[in-house]
Amino acid sequence: MPEGDxxxxxxxxxxxxxxxxxxxxxxxxxxxxxxxxxxxxxxSLPHDDLSEDASATVEITPxxxxxxxxxxxxxxxxxxxxxxxATEQPKKAGRQVGSQGHSRKLTLPVTQTLAHRPACCxxxxxxxxxxxxxxxxxxxxxxxxxxxxxxEAPKLQIDHRQHNYFAATCDCGHDxxxxxxxxxxxxGWCVALSEWHLCGPKLVSFxxxxxxxxxxxxxxxxxxxxxxxxxxxxxxxINQCLHEAGRAVAPVVDEQLVAELKASDLLPxxxxxxxxxxxxFWLWVFVSAQTVVYQVxxxxxxxxxxxxxxxxxxxxMTDDFSVYRIFPKRLRCWAHLVRKARALHQCLHxxxxxxxxxxxxxxxLLMRNIHRLRESPAEADALRAQNQNxxxxxxxxxxxxxxxxHEDSRALAREFLxxxxxxxxxxxxxxxxxxxxxxxxxxxxxxxxRKMSFGSxxxxxxxxxxSLASVIDTARLRQLNPWEFIxxxxxxxxxxxxxxxxxxxxxx
Ligand SMILES: [Zn+2]
Numbered sequence: 001m002p003e004g005d006x007x008x009x010x011x012x013x014x015x016x017x018x019x020x021x022x023x024x025x026x027x028x029x030x031x032x033x034x035x036x037x038x039x040x041x042x043x044s045l046p047h048d049d050l051s052e053d054a055s056a057t058v059e060i061t062p063x064x065x066x067x068x069x070x071x072x073x074x075x076x077x078x079x080x081x082x083x084x085x086a087t088e089q090p091k092k093a094g095r096q097v098g099s100q101g102h103s104r105k106l107t108l109p110v111t112q113t114l115a116h117r118p119a120c121c122x123x124x125x126x127x128x129x130x131x132x133x134x135x136x137x138x139x140x141x142x143x144x145x146x147x148x149x150x151x152e153a154p155k156l157q158i159d160h161r162q163h164n165y166f167a168a169t170c171d172c173g174h175d176x177x178x179x180x181x182x183x184x185x186x187x188g189w190c191v192a193l194s195e196w197h198l199c200g201p202k203l204v205s206f207x208x209x210x211x212x213x214x215x216x217x218x219x220x221x222x223x224x225x226x227x228x229x230x231x232x233x234x235x236x237x238i239n240q241c242l243h244e245a246g247r248a249v250a251p252v253v254d255e256q257l258v259a260e261l262k263a264s265d266l267l268p269x270x271x272x273x274x275x276x277x278x279x280x281f282w283l284w285v286f287v288s289a290q291t292v293v294y295q296v297x298x299x300x301x302x303x304x305x306x307x308x309x310x311x312x313x314x315x316x317m318t319d320d321f322s323v324y325r326i327f328p329k330r331l332r333c334w335a336h337l338v339r340k341a342r343a344l345h346q347c348l349h350x351x352x353x354x355x356x357x358x359x360x361x362x363x364x365l366l367m368r369n370i371h372r373l374r375e376s377p378a379e380a381d382a383l384r385a386q387n388q389n390x391x392x393x394x395x396x397x398x399x400x401x402x403x404x405x406h407e408d409s410r411a412l413a414r415e416f417l418x419x420x421x422x423x424x425x426x427x428x429x430x431x432x433x434x435x436x437x438x439x440x441x442x443x444x445x446x447x448x449x450r451k452m453s454f455g456s457x458x459x460x461x462x463x464x465x466x467s468l469a470s471v472i473d474t475a476r477l478r479q480l481n482p483w484e485f486i487x488x489x490x491x492x493x494x495x496x497x498x499x500x501x502x503x504x505x506x507x508x
Contacts, residue, residue: 294466
């Protein structure tokens with residue numbers, strides 16, 4: 001090339017390189033890129049050690065204080081994501097000194113009065129009769145969504161009920177009082193299960209639907225209830241209702257759903273990042289054919305170990321995350337490998353391009369054969385022979401590339417070889433899925449919730465979301481109404497009765 005052209009070309013190359021470098025350095029602080037484009041481990045507020053015990057460091061805000069809703073957190077995170085000065089005291093959660101307090105401003109007329117009388121003496125068991133002299137000793141108010149009689153026109157209406165509690169004295173001299181129900185204390189929960197709470201079970205379940213299913217913030221739920229139903233609830237009451245519902249259904253997840261997961265023979269798993277009080281956590285999902293369980297925890301294999309225990313004997317379906325490697329009975333998601341092969345095929349390195357293309361072609365042919373094997377078992381012998389040839393080709397390709405100088409080619413070749421068993425399992429048993437789509441699709445809704453709410457504020461808040469999410473998604477999978485179930489579970493647990501089971505669909 002003549003010298004003049006060469007100089008011109010090198011100037012252009014230099015300009016291109018500078019521009020590309022500048023673009024690489026772009027971040028939410030220096031460009032219009034949104035904060036969500038940052039990697040999760042960089043987006044989190046500074047903290048020393050991810051491995052430390054979260055419960056030791058996370059301050060649990062009592063839910064009955066005037067805690068601000070989760071939608072107030074974004075301001076802290078969004079406006080100064082990394083710029084936390086060591087000398088600057090973080091703003092305390094809850095009502096700030098000097099700010100105006102909140103109390104119920106609307107007093108609704110009472111629409112219904114209910115009497116609760118003791119049936120018999122709590123000391124000697126003698127039943128009371130219609131001649132017993134009851135006296136009113138206590139009362140409570142309840143806001144409850146009206147029971148919908150399915151035979152009548154549907155309606156959405158709030159009843160303001162007055163519950164009167166009576167006491168009576170037995171011939172034996174003992175005084176028996178009828179009292180609102182209350183659940184016993186449980187470890188790890190600072191929200192009470194109690195009939196003393198203002199919102200009835202159906203209204204609480206409605207709030208869960210608004211918050212977790214429709215992803216409405218506490219403040220907007222408050223405005224919605226005031227505008228459309230004439231009910232005035234504080235954001236902390238709404239928060240308390242959500243936490244109480246989470247506590248009510250937690251045993252369903254811990255005792256029933258996890259046991260059902262352990263019995264499944266194929267279990268897709270996935271995880272996405274989650275924020276708890278600004279710290280980086282992970283939201284895990286485990287999806288079997290009829291059960292979905294979520295957990296918030298560290299990104300560590302212990303989460304899987306603790307949930308499934310030693311006894312789990314099925315196959316896991318996972319992506320390329322390395323902690324899964326220790327589980328021998330496992331399937332690899334092909335979509336991730338196809339994506340990596342495609343990226344290699346489009347890279348700027350000649351050898352890498354060719355390797356990527358060959359991998360991609362072999363995988364596409366194998367996938368076509370797997371689909372055909374599922375549909376026409378008659379061709380099985382011929383297809384299986386073809387698959388064996390394709391597999392040995394793929395394997396030798398990876399073996400010749402496992403020590404090449406091009407880094408991406410080498411890494412992908414080694415990834416295939418390291419995870420070979422998990423990769424080929426679907427070829428041996430074509431009825432298994434090719435991708436981890438089921439688990440990834442389950443997480444999508446909750447990823448959107450995280451983006452809108454910026455995660456949870458406390459350990460209890462994370463547990464509430466994980467428990468309710470598990471119950472909602474499992475009920476949907478089993479074609480049950482999750483809201484009726486949550487209301488029933490809460491009504492039972494407030495009376496200290498056992499939680500109902502989520503029935504499995506009848507076998508077809
Ligand atoms: Zn008595």
